Amino acid sequence: MAISIILLFLPLIFFSSFSSSTIDRLSGASSLSVEHADDVLTSPDGVFSAGFFPVGDNAYCFAIWFSEPYSEGNRTIVWMANRDDPVNGRKSELSLRKSGNVIITDAGRLTVWSTDTVSASSVFLYLHENGNLILQNSEGGVLWQSFDSPTDTLLPQQLLTKDMQLVSSRSQGNYSSGFYKLYFDNDNVLRLLYGGPEITVYWPDPELMSWEASRSTFNSSRIAFLDSLGYFSSSDNFTFMSADYGERVQRILKLDFDGNIRLYSRKYRMDKWTVSWQAMSQPCRIHGTCGPNSICSYVPHFGRKCSCLPGFKIRDRTDWSLGCVQEFNLTCTRNETGFLKMSNVEFFGYDYGFFPNYTFGMCENLCLQICDCKGFQFKFIKHAHPSNIPYCYPKTQLLNGHHSPNFQGDIYLKVQNTLPIQEIGLDCSSTVVKQLNRTYTKHQENASLKFVVRFAMVVGSVELGVIFIVWCFFIRTHRNSSAEMIIDPKLEGKYDKGRMEILFEVALKCVAEDRDARPTMSQVVEMLLHQENDTELV
Template structure:
């Protein structure tokens, strides 16, 4: 009889949690092998459990799943191990008796933990607001997911100086991307393109001072919050209201993989998310979208598209963020190069300097004398009688628009006429960068611990002969006659 009681007690203490449990207690765990092992908020709006992100690859996540939504419609709002998925077998989220919450990969490696310690009994609970909270039975909080957001801000969650939103890598790859929402050193809430050797702000518009952008810098509190009625406010005096402001709806502010910050509202009747505000109305001004030496253009009803500069080719045909590389030799030699005029093309940033009242010939000589100069932009105002020369050391953030100036690309003389006469030059390999349509991704868990390996399978080839390229060819030929 005593043995039976001990067996029952042991089974209760160490049994895994199931979907009927709303909390996870000390000594218990959730298993990646059991889809029913989830925590659910009391209102049934949010669930937390192992979410598939690839072939035998899982992340512990919180997702939105209202009672009215279809079972396959899961919108992830938080992830614990977005950059290191775990195996679908023998992986667990466990609340140790020491008070530490850990995620183990295949029962061997700890890939994520809260680093909490407590001698008191604890419970892990998912709140109605979508906050995963590790707390004492008395209600004291030791850790909560709201303090460690990924790409989404939910109502009642504060964005502070210690937190930031980081976009996903792509529409189907949940690992960390290149875009961030954070407070900068001027206490201004901003959007940042940030990768290994390149970092640039693109919202508010970087050419505006904080005052011109109507931001208030004399406040070091650095805090922003969204409410369920659709109002957002920040300590730098930036505020906005959703187009459906005033309605009590499920909402989320998400920094999407394309670099745009969007507020979504849940449409109960249509069972879908609807964009009710977005930071940028011009998708091509978002930095880094087409990588170095790439050109962004916006096509109505299709969306944002990328192409390479003439004489350049894509580095990776599945990833525009890696940009393009030259098909000719760019090693320095002042007398080796000439320039190709490309109209309606602008590259923001990465100027060697700004030189005023330079003639076009002086600007060309300046760029030819700089080994790092890849191109230059030249503007002239007849009204002001003023010219400006901007040598470019890196060709990033390029896009087509009615730019009031000219762009001159440096190319080797021996290649210039060949490029001008090459009909294939007008063929631009394009990618529809809009959020419409699925992207195929295989994200496989690897036993050798190189987690998160991504294999993209994207393809889309655009038509030939863009009009602006034709115009540039004609202008360039006439200037060399």
């Protein structure tokens, strides 16, 4: 009898425990606590979850994420409510008021975020299957939704309109608002903007007119949309398709902290995200990467690298966005000023003006006349007629510098004559480098790496020894043979017979039975050099 009663109530017990840890909606006068890990809203299909997410030590933000992590403990955040105002890990909560307002309060009961909504009828908060957090009244009216206030991510079926913008996070682990924005400009064009100490637009290419970048300024609707198949369309005529267009996969369009906007996709829930499209193929053309008076260069397999201009030193080693500061005093006296040529280097903007048909000498004199001139860009621009026209761009500031072998132009940096006047190249593959007077903190030696290196050296030595022994054995067995019998027949006689004979002779002497008859290394080198000299004389 007792067993029958237990079996009767077992489904109820199971359902009760399941429902307590899976919440599909929040009704009036209820809340989610930061202290309860199970206080999480889940979409009907289980793909998305919403709750308090740790963003630092005792710091939490209410967020929406993919329920399945892409790696151990790493969840993909798609939206945050209070990204710039994290709350305490104790006594903080998200509450749905009877008045129809949703608020997030800190431990001190201070409201840090609110939907600012009011409803005379009952309301409830739920998470849709598309990742949209919706506040709805009993009549079915939507009072508020997270799709209307995106952070750094756009989901399929989510619109980006003239009243919205994507804002990057500050860094890889810092979810607060960063310096980059994706938005519709007043000319109806979708743009990427760097909003640091200096505000500049860098996508589409600012050197191009809108029509040259295949953008239209005539559609004032300002709407962009990503569908579930990987097709993106904007009202300014900008469109793209993902590399895996048509596949049924999870997708997110994200403005990353590095200023590039990328479309990510993954086929299975536990898979890692892969990039299926990105706006900027040359990452060093993203503004604000390295800060003033510095240059960004791209190193394959390592990414972007920042370096100070000659005569400058880094301002803050922990933050390259602050750039570099000048180490010399620049005067306006001509006989104390010179120029350093830096090939294939470009600095965007902050031109004193642009001067066509200026010779190099005219451009140099113009920069010398302007005390605020930091240097000048000099390049030739092709026009309809056969000859190229030289253009002069005196620079009052050196911002957004980047090095690219494809850039056909040079920058001439104004410096003191005491600095070496020479041409400076930024070819990372070159063995010639310019040493900067900096000090670096020495890292602790890696014992594991040292062991691996030593082990590799020992193995290499053993391999060389084995090869030498095999060669000696081969020579011994063919001591009475001629060089022609040993040489690989695949060479088909295409070799220097004299050199082969001397090599054969040296090899025989090296494996002589009498150790005292074997030549020393210096004698071997002398014999080989003697053969080289004889060959040159012939």
